Amino acid sequence: MIIKGKVHKFGNDVNTDDIIAAKYLVGTDAFELGKHCMENIAPDFLEKVNKGDIIVGGKNFGCGSSREHAPLAIKGCGVSAVLAKSFSGIFFRNAINIGLPFLELGEVNKINAADELEIDLASGIIKNLTKKENYKTEPFPKFLQEIVTEGGLINWVKKCTK
Amino acid sequence: MATTPPSQLRNSSKHMPYTIAEKILMSHCARKDIHTGEFIEARVDLALGNDITAPIAIQEFKKAGYRRVFDKKRIVLVPDHFAPAKDLKSANQCKGLADFSKEFKIKNYFEVGCMGIEHVLLPEKGLVLPGDLVIGADSHTCTYGAMGAYATGVGSTDLARSFIDGKCWFKVPASVKFIYKGKLKKWVGGKDLILFTIGQIGVDGALYKAMEFTGPAIKKLGMDDRFAMSNMAIEAGARAGLIAADVITKKYIAQFKRKAKFYQSDPDAHYEKVYQWDISKLEPQVACPHLPSNVKPVGKLKGIKVDQVVIGSCTNGRISDLRIAAKILKGKKIKAGLRLIVIPATQKIYLEAVKEGLAEIFVKAGGVFSTPTCGPCLGGHMGILAEEEVCLATTNRNFIGRMGSPKSFVYLSSPAVAAASAITGRITHPGKI
Numbered sequence: 001m002i003i004k005g006k007v008h009k010f011g012n013d014v015n016t017d018d019i020i021a022a023k024y025l026v027g028t029d030a031f032e033l034g035k036h037c038m039e040n041i042a043p044d045f046l047e048k049v050n051k052g053d054i055i056v057g058g059k060n061f062g063c064g065s066s067r068e069h070a071p072l073a074i075k076g077c078g079v080s081a082v083l084a085k086s087f088s089g090i091f092f093r094n095a096i097n098i099g100l101p102f103l104e105l106g107e108v109n110k111i112n113a114a115d116e117l118e119i120d121l122a123s124g125i126i127k128n129l130t131k132k133e134n135y136k137t138e139p140f141p142k143f144l145q146e147i148v149t150e151g152g153l154i155n156w157v158k159k160c161t162k
Numbered sequence: 163m164a165t166t167p168p169s170q171l172r173n174s175s176k177h178m179p180y181t182i183a184e185k186i187l188m189s190h191c192a193r194k195d196i197h198t199g200e201f202i203e204a205r206v207d208l209a210l211g212n213d214i215t216a217p218i219a220i221q222e223f224k225k226a227g228y229r230r231v232f233d234k235k236r237i238v239l240v241p242d243h244f245a246p247a248k249d250l251k252s253a254n255q256c257k258g259l260a261d262f263s264k265e266f267k268i269k270n271y272f273e274v275g276c277m278g279i280e281h282v283l284l285p286e287k288g289l290v291l292p293g294d295l296v297i298g299a300d301s302h303t304c305t306y307g308a309m310g311a312y313a314t315g316v317g318s319t320d321l322a323r324s325f326i327d328g329k330c331w332f333k334v335p336a337s338v339k340f341i342y343k344g345k346l347k348k349w350v351g352g353k354d355l356i357l358f359t360i361g362q363i364g365v366d367g368a369l370y371k372a373m374e375f376t377g378p379a380i381k382k383l384g385m386d387d388r389f390a391m392s393n394m395a396i397e398a399g400a401r402a403g404l405i406a407a408d409v410i411t412k413k414y415i416a417q418f419k420r421k422a423k424f425y426q427s428d429p430d431a432h433y434e435k436v437y438q439w440d441i442s443k444l445e446p447q448v449a450c451p452h453l454p455s456n457v458k459p460v461g462k463l464k465g466i467k468v469d470q471v472v473i474g475s476c477t478n479g480r481i482s483d484l485r486i487a488a489k490i491l492k493g494k495k496i497k498a499g500l501r502l503i504v505i506p507a508t509q510k511i512y513l514e515a516v517k518e519g520l521a522e523i524f525v526k527a528g529g530v531f532s533t534p535t536c537g538p539c540l541g542g543h544m545g546i547l548a549e550e551e552v553c554l555a556t557t558n559r560n561f562i563g564r565m566g567s568p569k570s571f572v573y574l575s576s577p578a579v580a581a582a583s584a585i586t587g588r589i590t591h592p593g594k595i
Contacts, residue, residue: 013365013453017561022540025214026244026251028221040563060366060399064559065540066301068218068317089370089401090301093331094317143201143331153319154226157326 001121003080003101004129005052008045009113010038012058016065016091020073033069034076049077054119056111057084062091071100081119083108083126096144097153103137110135179428181337182404183372186312186425190295198336198432206236207294209324212280213241213255215299218318220262223325231266232328238270238289239263240280243536248543278508278534281305281393281476285385286508291415292407293423297321297330302476302558304395308388309415310407310425312372315396335372335401336434337427342379344442349592351486352387353478353556353576355379356394357447361457363437369399371434374427379441380405385414386482393477394558397454448554448589449574452562460579463589468573470553471496471584472565474505474532475539478556478577481511487581488520490595491527497587502529503545509534529584541565547572554583 018041020033027033038045055074061084062070071094074082081101085108095102101121111117116129124137140148150156178195180188188196190204211219216239223231231237239259244252263271270289272278281302284290292310296303299321306313316330324330342355355375360367373395380388388405395403405411407424415422445459473479473487484506496502504524506512512534515521521531538545539557547553547566553573555565560572573589582592 015559015561017541017559017564021563022214022243022542026249026255028218040568060369063365063399064301064396064561066215066299066303066315066317068215068299068319072218086366086369088366088399090315090317092370093320097317097319097323141201147331153323153331154222154326157323158226161327 001101003054003119003121005054005080005117006050007054007056007111007113007115007117008049009111010055010057013060013063014057015063016067016070019062019070020067025067025069028069030072030076032076033073034078037073037077046077049079051078052080053078054117055079055082056108057082058108059085061087063088066090068094068098071095071098075100096147099148099152105135105137107135179430179432181372181374181427181431181433182310182406182425183312183335183337183374183402186293186295187332187334196334198334200334202332202334203329204295204332205328206297206324206330208236208238208289208296209321210238210240210280210284210296210298210300210303211321212243212300213245213252213259214243215318215321217255217258219299219321219325220258222319222322228326231268231325234267235269236328237268237325238284239268240272240277240283241274242277242279242534243540244542245277245535246274246533276509279476279479279536282479282507282511285309285389286510288415288418288420291418291420291422292411293425297324301396302393304400304403305389305393305476307392307395307403308385308405309411310405312402312404314401333370335370337372337374337431338368339374339376339433339436341436341438342375342377342441343438344379344440346379346441347444349446349578350444351576352383352390354444354447355441356391357449357457357574358444360394360398360455361447363398365397365453365455366399368395371400372402372404373398373400374404376406381408384482385410386480389480390477394454397558446576446579446591448579449560451560451571451573454558454560454574460575460589460591466573466589467552468500468554468583468587468589469551470501470503470545470547471580472503472505472538472545472553472555472557473577473580474507475536475557476507477558479505479507479511481514483556483577484511484515484520487577488523490578490581490592491585492523494527494585496528496584500584500587501545502527502584503532503538504529505532505535505537505544507534538565554580554589556580
């Protein structure tokens with residue numbers, strides 16, 4: 001799967017309250033949640049984000065709460081993938097389980113806001129079309145690839161329990 | 163993506179040494195050995211959801227067309243975050259839990275009146291015991307690590323999956339050992355130890371690790387202090403925060419019939435890192451806005467004015483927390499204009515606090531005494547902050563906007579510091595009252 005989009009940059013330790021504040025956790029619809037994505041830390045993000053864009057964070061992206069509403073809100077506002085130096089444990093598994101594409105990339109500091117990226121999820125190769133650079137990430141371990149390929153955890157379990 | 167570096171793969175030998183985390187995970191999957199970084203499928207003893215996370219799980223479970231749950235006794239549903247329902251949408255989410263529990267005959271559904279803050283309620287009811295493997299769609303599920311259980315926060319889809327077959331996928335975490343030497347000073351407890359630790363290692367200092375808290379200072383800590391420590395392991399990025407069960411744990415669980423398994427880490431078990439501190443001189447600690455790692459000793463904070471003090475939450479809403487706060491507030495008045503909100507974590511603690519006269523002390527001091535709820539901790543209800551307001555809370559997170567306005571400020575401390583500060587209106591060392 002190839003993902004192409006414009007970069008929105010965030011810093012280290014972007015937490016789940018940043019991604020979606022608790023006051024919006026009275027609903028579960030990704031599109032509705034997406035209307036408030038990042039609102040506490042970047043009130044202009046939603047004006048700037050376009051369908052297919054890519055979020056690039058620093059270390060420990062998605063730290064804090066277990067709320068699956070966080071990756072749902074990111075999906076819901078049209079973002080196609082998240083790159084970060086590292087992800088929190090729960091955000092990591094939530095993103096896998098709901099099928100939000102993400103990759104861990106050590107060189108996120110080489111990427112600037114508004115850069116155009118092309119991500120090949122299968123090979124883990126990221127092309128920075130603006131800067132004409134390539135970055136290589138580790139592809140997902142086999143087990144996680146299986147879940148992603150099946151379209152999320154529940155589909156994977158359904159297949160396994162058939 | 164992390165894979166197992168060869169250096170972390172141990173050679174097979176007759177007696178492979180393991181940490182508590184590894185032993186519990188291994189005992190819950192059909193494996194004879196286990197390695198850091200490996201992905202395993204394990205059966206869980208208990209799966210927990212609340213009024214925020216369970217609605218998505220229920221939705222996913224039903225959407226997938228399943229007609230029965232794996233075990234109606236091993237699912238726990240607690241409406242505690244926005245309960246008693248704060249508005250119509252919350253009411254519908256809470257009702258969703260009640261309806262699902264009725265439909266699938268879930269034994270452990272706790273309606274308002276029986277309800278308490280989940281991570282205080284479950285140990286109190288004997289639903290978690292040492293050696294258990296527990297998942298909860300709530301990040302502070304790591305609290306039960308204090309009992310020597312492997313307990314970890316997961317998402318709603320993980321919870322939905324566990325409803326189906328009682329299993330969950332895990333990446334085996336590396337363990338990091340924390341040794342606390344020395345004797346704690348007066349007014350210093352588990353909350354101060356964990357704040358200090360997070361201050362030292364950072365909010366990703368134990369990212370994807372199992373923290374193991376050990377040493378003479380831990381051995382002397384009561385269960386409530388231990389729960390406060392394990393509760394905040396997630397604030398350092400950890401998947402679990404374990405304390406080996408000992409005589410104190412055994413006494414705590416003595417009233418429960420189910421058999422517990424007491425695991426100890428092997429002496430030669432592998433730790434990715436070992437931290438050791440002498441905590442004899444440690445002062446009460448305070449985490450400043452806007453990260454739990456922004457920690458300073460209380461004495462370093464001069465003249466920080468406070469508009470609201472919250473004593474409660476899954477970190478510090480237990481009876482010993484209320485006792486220490488009441489001890490400081492007894493016969494005193496809180497600062498005029500300040501709001502003190504005290505929230506016992508469960509109905510049992512509520513009643514104890516009433517019986518012991520603690521509730522009266524809080525109310526006479528000018529505070530309010532609330533029914534159990536997570537409420538203000540996550541900016542839900544029962545104490546939302548306005549712009550520019552400052553709150554000192556015994557809770558676990560002080561992210562931007564966590565308790566209300568993105569322009570508000572949250573400091574985190576122990577109940578002792580919180581109570582003392584409620585009296586003076588400024589962040590204060592309890593010894594100064």
